[in-house]
Structures are given as C-alpha cells and as structure tokens.
Amino acid sequence: MNNKRIFAGVIDFLIAGLIQAVFMMVFLLIPLLNNTISITDVITRNIVITYSSVMFLVIRDIIGIKSIGKRILKLKIIENNSGNEAKFLKRLFRNVTWLLGPIEIIVLLITKNRIGDKIAGTAVVEV
Numbered sequence: 001m002n003n004k005r006i007f008a009g010v011i012d013f014l015i016a017g018l019i020q021a022v023f024m025m026v027f028l029l030i031p032l033l034n035n036t037i038s039i040t041d042v043i044t045r046n047i048v049i050t051y052s053s054v055m056f057l058v059i060r061d062i063i064g065i066k067s068i069g070k071r072i073l074k075l076k077i078i079e080n081n082s083g084n085e086a087k088f089l090k091r092l093f094r095n096v097t098w099l100l101g102p103i104e105i106i107v108l109l110i111t112k113n114r115i116g117d118k119i120a121g122t123a124v125v126e127v
Helices: 002-033 039-059 068-072 088-100 102-111 115-120
Strands: 075-079 122-126
Touching: 002 039, 002 068, 002 075, 002 122, 039 088, 068 075, 075 088, 088 102, 088 115, 088 122, 102 115, 115 122
Parallel strands: none
Antiparallel strands: 075 122
C-alpha cells in the first residue's frame, strides 16, 4: 500500500511541476525573451508561480474529494476514528503541512506517516 501511496504522490508532484513549468513559460520566460519585464517583476512572478504550484499540493484532495494520483491508483483518505471518508476540513488540514516542504517528505520517508495525517487524524487506504 505504501508503494501505491508514494506513486500517487509522485503523480501529483509531477502535475504540480507541470503547472509550474507552464506558468513559468507563459508568465516569465516569454516576457524575458521579449525584454518586457524588469528584475523586480521576475522575482515577483517567480514567487507567485511557485506559490501556485505549492497551492495545488495543498488543495489537491479537496477538488473532487481526492487527488488525481489517488484516483488513478484507487486510494482514498479516511478518518482514523470512524473509517469514513475524510471530510473537507480534514482533507485541507492534512495537506497544509506541505507548506513545510522537505520536512514533510523527510518525516514521511523516516516514519512512513505524514505529519498532515497525524494532525488531521487521517489515513490513506485502498478503495
């Protein structure tokens, strides 16, 4: 099950990377090539573009109840105490910890559990 969960996460991270790459091309690289952007705009746009791809990771389980990776690999998020599908706020809280960046990934690799799942009281299981 952990391999499926990791692969689902990889799919979602690839989608976040694709979002960032498209935004970078449209809002940063093309204006840079046309010399129509200042250094201040480059920095600002880079921050906004990076923020938008990170926000995808935060909201990915809210849109349609589960992320694209979880849909493909037939996984779902449940509440530990009831075994029912996790409610909106729990799905949101579990993903806010992605704002911690590498810390969340390191904890996941070491403990096999995400900080977000511990905080929200959730688990990812096969459908």
